[in-house]
Amino acid sequence: MDRPSGQGRVDASGRATASATGAGRRLVSRSRSIGDVSFGTALEHASGTRVQWATADGLELVGWGETARLTASGPDRFDEIRAQATAAFDGVDHDGPAVARPRAFGGFAFHDGHEPRDPWTGFTAATFVVPSVILARTDEGTWLTAVDTSDDDATRALESWYDRLSDGPAMRSSGTGPGIDDTRRTTSREQWTEGVETALERIADGVLEKVVLAQALEVDLETPLDVPACLERLRRRYPNCYRFLFRDGESGTFFGAPPERLVGKSGTDVRTEALAGSAPRGDSREADEELADRLLDSEKIRREHGIVVDTIRNQLEALAADIRVDERRVKRLATIQHCWTPIEATLEAGHHVLDVVEALHPTPAVGGIPPGAAWETIRDVETFDRGWYAAPIGWFDAGGDGEFAVGIRSGVAREDAVTLFAGNGIVADSDPDDEWDEVVLKYRPILDELRE
Ligand SMILES: C=C(O[C@@H]1C=C(C(=O)O)C=C[C@H]1O)C(=O)O
Numbered sequence: 001m002d003r004p005s006g007q008g009r010v011d012a013s014g015r016a017t018a019s020a021t022g023a024g025r026r027l028v029s030r031s032r033s034i035g036d037v038s039f040g041t042a043l044e045h046a047s048g049t050r051v052q053w054a055t056a057d058g059l060e061l062v063g064w065g066e067t068a069r070l071t072a073s074g075p076d077r078f079d080e081i082r083a084q085a086t087a088a089f090d091g092v093d094h095d096g097p098a099v100a101r102p103r104a105f106g107g108f109a110f111h112d113g114h115e116p117r118d119p120w121t122g123f124t125a126a127t128f129v130v131p132s133v134i135l136a137r138t139d140e141g142t143w144l145t146a147v148d149t150s151d152d153d154a155t156r157a158l159e160s161w162y163d164r165l166s167d168g169p170a171m172r173s174s175g176t177g178p179g180i181d182d183t184r185r186t187t188s189r190e191q192w193t194e195g196v197e198t199a200l201e202r203i204a205d206g207v208l209e210k211v212v213l214a215q216a217l218e219v220d221l222e223t224p225l226d227v228p229a230c231l232e233r234l235r236r237r238y239p240n241c242y243r244f245l246f247r248d249g250e251s252g253t254f255f256g257a258p259p260e261r262l263v264g265k266s267g268t269d270v271r272t273e274a275l276a277g278s279a280p281r282g283d284s285r286e287a288d289e290e291l292a293d294r295l296l297d298s299e300k301i302r303r304e305h306g307i308v309v310d311t312i313r314n315q316l317e318a319l320a321a322d323i324r325v326d327e328r329r330v331k332r333l334a335t336i337q338h339c340w341t342p343i344e345a346t347l348e349a350g351h352h353v354l355d356v357v358e359a360l361h362p363t364p365a366v367g368g369i370p371p372g373a374a375w376e377t378i379r380d381v382e383t384f385d386r387g388w389y390a391a392p393i394g395w396f397d398a399g400g401d402g403e404f405a406v407g408i409r410s411g412v413a414r415e416d417a418v419t420l421f422a423g424n425g426i427v428a429d430s431d432p433d434d435e436w437d438e439v440v441l442k443y444r445p446i447l448d449e450l451r452e
Pocket of ligand 1: 057260275276277338365390409421423424425
């Protein structure tokens with residue numbers, strides 16, 4: 001398969017098959033550099049599928065329209081997406097720098113048996129799109145890319161979008177929040193306590209070691225949410241988090257600012273991490289340090305976190321020759337701090353990033369261990385539909401490189417309502433009341449930005 005990396009044209013070879021829009025024709029991508037354009041304004045005027053992806057190291061991507069669509073359901077969904085991706089990207093012809101190359105953006109539902117229902121209407125068990133227009137910004141500049149199925153069409157689209165975007169504003173205010181009318185937790189305190197106690201009984205019986213239980217918060221807004229503006233505000237407050245949005249036609253917009261990388265793959269280099277165990281931020285430096293020390297010293301957190309590290313290591317062993325687990329440390333975010341262990345590996349050649357996604361999802365940072373008992377407990381006790389929450393969200397390219405975050409600190413926005421999601425790891429000595437309070441901390445990043 002051609003690998004659209006480096007400057008210059010990648011020669012066409014082979015052909016795409018029927019799984020891409022423009023069936024049977026290879027994708028052609030043309031790019032040119034463009035001055036400052038407001039990504040938020042570009043998305044606001046776009047219709048159809050819209051995506052955004054941004055990383056802590058300064059890469060920002062937005063895309064709209066679709067030149068190829070990949071969807072799958074059931075237990076083979078990762079394989080199916082990979083097969084459709086191979087067909088869609090086969091012989092891709094990209095003229096431009098690597099940063100502007102065509103990418104497939106999308107995600108998976110947490111469960112493979114996902115049945116879309118409110119607020120997840122329109123979200124399948126796995127959907128990816130290769131947008132027909134992409135803006136890519138790094139510290140070095142901004143690139144506009146048009147993706148189509150012929151040189152003429154891609155070049156024409158590129159010029160026409162260049163003119164339209166160059167006429168638009170270079171910046172747009174990220175404004176203030178839409179204001180909150182009302183909030184409702186979908187899980188009552190009694191249901192939550194019962195759920196945690198069910199998990200604790202299963203742990204005491206020895207069938208379960210750890211499970212992450214989550215809940216949802218329905219928020220009625222005073223005015224509709226401008227999601228790109230909200231993500232821009234989140235960038236300022238949470239600079240070390242990802243930011244993403246995915247809107248499929250008339251569906252709601254799934255968006256968030258997750259602190260957790262599921263996987264980043266470039267060639268055979270893979271980066272992932274264990275992020276599990278949480279504490280609030282302190283009011284003073286001393287209080288903050290003390291909370292961080294307690295997080296690192298706590299026996300409960302050490303066990304909870306260790307399960308995640310060990311499981312990731314085991315899951316990677318089938319794919320990687322060399323796995324390097326870094327020191328356990330604290331990752332500080334504006335309103336919460338986490339126990340964090342970066343992990344790197346060298347993959348055996350020939351793997352697609354989706355191989356790693358499939359091997360890792362769900363890590364026990366959002367699922368549990370053993371996986372079967374954890375999934376059963378989640379199904380038995382949770383009172384809402386996880387949909388794409390806590391599941392892989394990200395992108396991959398024609399060469400099988402890509403990056404995925406864990407879709408936490410996230411929500412679905414529809415008109416004048418947003419549903420937020422948050423969960424906590426439950427282990428042997430978890431206390432239902434403490435866990436209830438900790439969940440609130442995880443709603444905060446987005447909830448704070450919804451206030452006026
Ligand atoms: C499940 C969430 O967060 C996960 C659970 C954590 C914990 O139990 O301490 C910490 C980080 C995340 O891996 C969430 O934010 O919804």
